[in-house]
Amino acid sequence: MNAPIKQHLIDPEICIRCNTCEETCPVDAITHDNNNYVVDVTKCNLCMDCIPPCPTGSIDNWRIVSKGYSLDDQFSWNELPAQQEIAPADGHEAIDADVQALIDSAHTGAGGKSVAPASALKPSVNLYNRGNAAIATVTGNYRLTHEESDVDVHHVILDFGELAFPVLEGQSIGIVPPGVDSDGQPHRVRLYSIASPRHGEKPNTNNLALTVKREPRGVCSNYVCDLKKGDKVEVTGPFGATFLMPNDPAANIVMICTGTGSAPFRAFTEWRRRSMPNATGRMLLFFGARRPQDLPYFGPLQKVPDSLLGKYFAYSRVPGEKKVYVQDLMRREEAMLSKLIGSPSTHVYVCGLKGMEQGVDSALDDICRSVELKWQELRDAMRAEGRYHVETY
Amino acid sequence: MSDTINVDYSTRIPNNVGLTEDRTVLRALEGWHPGYIDWWKDMGPEGFQEAMVYLRTAVSVDPKGWAKFDYVKMPEYRWGVLLAPKEEGRKVNFGKHKGEAAFQEVPGEYRAMLRRLIVIQGDTEPASVEQQRHLGATAPSLYDLRNLFQVNVEEGRHLWAMVYLLHKYFGRDGREEADELLRRRSGDQDSPRMLGAFNEKTPDWLSFFMFTFFTDRDGKMQLESLAQSGFDPLSRTCRFMLTEEAHHMFVGETGVGRTIQRTCEAMKKAGIEDPNDIAKVRALGVIDLPTIQKKLNLHYSLTLDLFGAEISTNSANFYNAGLKGRYQETKIDDDHQLTNATYPVLKLVDGKITKVDEPALTALNMRLRDDYSEDCARGVERWNKIIEKEGVKFRLELPHVAFNRKIGEFRNIEVNPKGIILSDADWAKVRDQYLPSASDGEFLNSLMKPAHGVGEYASWIAAPKVGIDNKPGDFEYVRIAA
Numbered sequence: 074m075n076a077p078i079k080q081h082l083i084d085p086e087i088c089i090r091c092n093t094c095e096e097t098c099p100v101d102a103i104t105h106d107n108n109n110y111v112v113d114v115t116k117c118n119l120c121m122d123c124i125p126p127c128p129t130g131s132i133d134n135w136r137i138v139s140k141g142y143s144l145d146d147q148f149s150w151n152e153l154p155a156q157q158e159i160a161p162a163d164g165h166e167a168i169d170a171d172v173q174a175l176i177d178s179a180h181t182g183a184g185g186k187s188v189a190p191a192s193a194l195k196p197s198v199n200l201y202n203r204g205n206a207a208i209a210t211v212t213g214n215y216r217l218t219h220e221e222s223d224v225d226v227h228h229v230i231l232d233f234g235e236l237a238f239p240v241l242e243g244q245s246i247g248i249v250p251p252g253v254d255s256d257g258q259p260h261r262v263r264l265y266s267i268a269s270p271r272h273g274e275k276p277n278t279n280n281l282a283l284t285v286k287r288e289p290r291g292v293c294s295n296y297v298c299d300l301k302k303g304d305k306v307e308v309t310g311p312f313g314a315t316f317l318m319p320n321d322p323a324a325n326i327v328m329i330c331t332g333t334g335s336a337p338f339r340a341f342t343e344w345r346r347r348s349m350p351n352a353t354g355r356m357l358l359f360f361g362a363r364r365p366q367d368l369p370y371f372g373p374l375q376k377v378p379d380s381l382l383g384k385y386f387a388y389s390r391v392p393g394e395k396k397v398y399v400q401d402l403m404r405r406e407e408a409m410l411s412k413l414i415g416s417p418s419t420h421v422y423v424c425g426l427k428g429m430e431q432g433v434d435s436a437l438d439d440i441c442r443s444v445e446l447k448w449q450e451l452r453d454a455m456r457a458e459g460r461y462h463v464e465t466y
Numbered sequence: 467m468s469d470t471i472n473v474d475y476s477t478r479i480p481n482n483v484g485l486t487e488d489r490t491v492l493r494a495l496e497g498w499h500p501g502y503i504d505w506w507k508d509m510g511p512e513g514f515q516e517a518m519v520y521l522r523t524a525v526s527v528d529p530k531g532w533a534k535f536d537y538v539k540m541p542e543y544r545w546g547v548l549l550a551p552k553e554e555g556r557k558v559n560f561g562k563h564k565g566e567a568a569f570q571e572v573p574g575e576y577r578a579m580l581r582r583l584i585v586i587q588g589d590t591e592p593a594s595v596e597q598q599r600h601l602g603a604t605a606p607s608l609y610d611l612r613n614l615f616q617v618n619v620e621e622g623r624h625l626w627a628m629v630y631l632l633h634k635y636f637g638r639d640g641r642e643e644a645d646e647l648l649r650r651r652s653g654d655q656d657s658p659r660m661l662g663a664f665n666e667k668t669p670d671w672l673s674f675f676m677f678t679f680f681t682d683r684d685g686k687m688q689l690e691s692l693a694q695s696g697f698d699p700l701s702r703t704c705r706f707m708l709t710e711e712a713h714h715m716f717v718g719e720t721g722v723g724r725t726i727q728r729t730c731e732a733m734k735k736a737g738i739e740d741p742n743d744i745a746k747v748r749a750l751g752v753i754d755l756p757t758i759q760k761k762l763n764l765h766y767s768l769t770l771d772l773f774g775a776e777i778s779t780n781s782a783n784f785y786n787a788g789l790k791g792r793y794q795e796t797k798i799d800d801d802h803q804l805t806n807a808t809y810p811v812l813k814l815v816d817g818k819i820t821k822v823d824e825p826a827l828t829a830l831n832m833r834l835r836d837d838y839s840e841d842c843a844r845g846v847e848r849w850n851k852i853i854e855k856e857g858v859k860f861r862l863e864l865p866h867v868a869f870n871r872k873i874g875e876f877r878n879i880e881v882n883p884k885g886i887i888l889s890d891a892d893w894a895k896v897r898d899q900y901l902p903s904a905s906d907g908e909f910l911n912s913l914m915k916p917a918h919g920v921g922e923y924a925s926w927i928a929a930p931k932v933g934i935d936n937k938p939g940d941f942e943y944v945r946i947a948a
Binding site: 086087089090091092093096097107125126128129130131133151174175178254255256261290292428 | 533536686708709711712713715716719720844845848851855920921929931932933934936938939940
């Protein structure tokens with residue numbers, strides 16, 4: 074049997090045949106007949122150029138297949154075939170199409186196809202899905218933000234007991250809140266980044282931690298933030314195969330985040346502290362919040378020594394003070410960052426709210442210009458080498 | 467040198483045409499801008515100017531940059547001038563200048579012709595915003611409200627695109643024409659919009675969906691043939707507009723599709739087998755399929771009139787001059803000059819609808835209209851698939867091209883949707899079976915109640931399968947100001 078591949082498909086029930094994708098595709102992989110628009114699996118290079126211009130969302134469909142659907146198969150469809158049971162191949166973030174879509178969307182800010190760092194360990198992906206979820210038990214749920222803060226962020230610990238649920242730092246898990254929505258449909262899956270290192274909150278425990286912010290009307294975030302010790306939770310995943318740590322003590326890791334985007338970086342930092350205490354690579358954290366009170370892990374972070382982690386906090390809403398964003402701090406640290414960014418050992422990770430990558434992008438652009446580097450080119454090269462990662466929601 | 471991919475936000479008018487270096491045009495556009503904003507506030511969406519709307523804005527014309535989503539107040543939307551990147555060495559691809567380098571400036575001999583083409587296209591853009599301005603009050607969901615506003619701001623941007631061409635290439639008369647575009651008003655007695663269908667009312671949301679499906683599809687066909695133009699700035703402008711126009715097609719096709727879906731689901735649930743049992747179906751708070759067919763008949767036939775007379779020397783002249791091509795001209799395998807070619811045209815000969823071969827050059831409107839009808843038919847088939855899937859026995863069909871026409875060969879006759887000619891007396895008897903009647907209108911109006919809650923949908927329409935920008939069903943697409 075051939076190794077499974079990820080095939081790009083167009084949903085014929087949603088597509089309106091506007092021809093935009095065919096017009097956009099740089100390798101002419103998209104064609105049509107009187108019935109359907111289809112993607113030639115032998116030509117498509119997964120460059121994603123066709124994704125944003127599609128007005129319908131029909132373009133954003135993927136199946137993991139051991140043998141690609143032919144053009145004739147696709148021409149004949151009235152609807153997309155279901156995902157067949159199949160193991161994911163190397164490099165795939167997920168098999169579940171809805172999860173894959175969430176991850177693809179979170180990674181778009183990287184400006185192209187995401188690639189795992191060359192030295193990263195191979196992750197396990199999609200061991201559990203909705204039909205076959207892992208049951209975890211809540212063993213802790215703590216509020217992380219200051220009691221005065223109106224931002225309610227929780228640190229939730231899930232224990233898997235005897236169940237194998239192997240994860241790597243940077244991966245996510247899926248949670249589907251119980252019950253149905255107003256249309257009687259099951260709720261959609263939500264993804265949460267794992268905030269603990271691969272072998273648990275404490276070494277050799279079979280648990281993991283999440284950093285979850287309560288959203289005013291968020292069905293899942295309220296569900297998770299309200300979990301009590303002993304509650305059982307259905308978990309899918311693990312998901313994600315590119316936003317991973319380099320397994321290399323010489324690697325410099327520059328982490329840029331806002332709010333709960335700090336979750337994977339807590340995992341990164343903890344793993345390096347535990348497994349490579351004498352690492353030569355630098356770890357830097359640029360962390361933005363409205364106020365110190367709103368910053369998750371503010372207290373514990375103060376105790377992390379600078380030798381392990383260089384910390385830069387940006388606050389945008391401290392009364393009487395100038396608004397500072399992560400990109401402002403990055404510009405301030407231009408001298409150091411410009412040196413790091415040119416190094417082939419440097420990995421950059423951006424995680425947080427959608428849109429933050431634009432400010433970060435432009436700061437990196439300025440920083441690069443100061444040493445006569447071209448950020449766009451460098452970024453594309455770094456991304457292709459698995460050294461530039463964006464995960465924004 | 468100006469950057470032709472990234473949009474220049476340093477001036478008031480986002481653009482990728484190097485406006486900063488083109489002070490004359492920049493000043494002219496900046497002069498036009500306040501009038502445009504006044505027009506938008508007067509004639510744009512009524513009652514939602516302060517709402518935060520989750521809109522797509524182009525920040526560059528390459529695939530990665532042209533769909534950035536964020537909340538914005540509509541009057542603060544960054545309308546701009548965006549052209550598809552220039553293709554080096556592009557040629558005129560049809561007509562008597564075929565093979566010559568594409569025109570980068572307006573050829574003197576074609577100045578008036580070209581200006582007219584641009585003004586006609588430009589006039590339709592603000593017109594549809596005016597036609598749709600009252601719809602917000604009855605939106606069946608925040609999702610639909612957002613889609614309406616996206617269509618509106620993009621029509622606004624398309625007006626900008628045409629106005630740029632007028633200012634840049636047509637001097638004083640261009641500026642005057644640009645001002646006129648803001649002065650005419652849809653449906654106005656004294657200064658109406660230029661084309662008939664753009665003076666009709668859009669009284670309800672089904673009309674809006676039908677309009678975006680049928681009439682914006684005419685826009686797509688016209689833009690596609692202008693994108694073939696030998697006048698390169700027009701071609702580049704229209705190519706980028708087409709990408710946006712696709713969203714309008716989407717709103718129409720899925721809007722009608724979701725309406726049908728909801729009707730069929732409700733019928734099945736209530737155990738109604740006969741789709742023609744209108745009273746029973748309407749009692750469910752959904753729109754019966756025969757009424758949807760009537761709306762389809764109306765909007766299709768109104769839109770066919772937009773293609774003009776079947777036989778037209780104007781369109782032959784536009785083609786010969788290399789200004790407006792055929793739909794997907796470069797994909798057609800012929801001489802692209804049409805010197806001896808003929809094209810079959812339906813005409814009224816001795817009181818009968820008859821196919822007659824006409825010189826292909828003068829039959830270009832007809833050809834574009836045929837391409838259009840084919841495109842419409844494929845969309846209608848999609849709707850039929852929804853009905854079929856739900857197990858309801860009903861088929862929607864496009865009416866005959868001679869049905870309900872006010873322009874062209876068939877303007878003086880009445881035919882039924884199958885194309886059978888009827889006497890005026892017979893037509894009067896059956897008219898309400900084929901076109902929306904006053905009571906149909908009243909029924910539709912009775913359904914037009916706003917559903918402005920997050921994740922809420924009106925009784926007569928299904929939720930979409932996929933959210934905009936992949937957002938979940940409970941996403942607040944419009945934050946209506948308190």
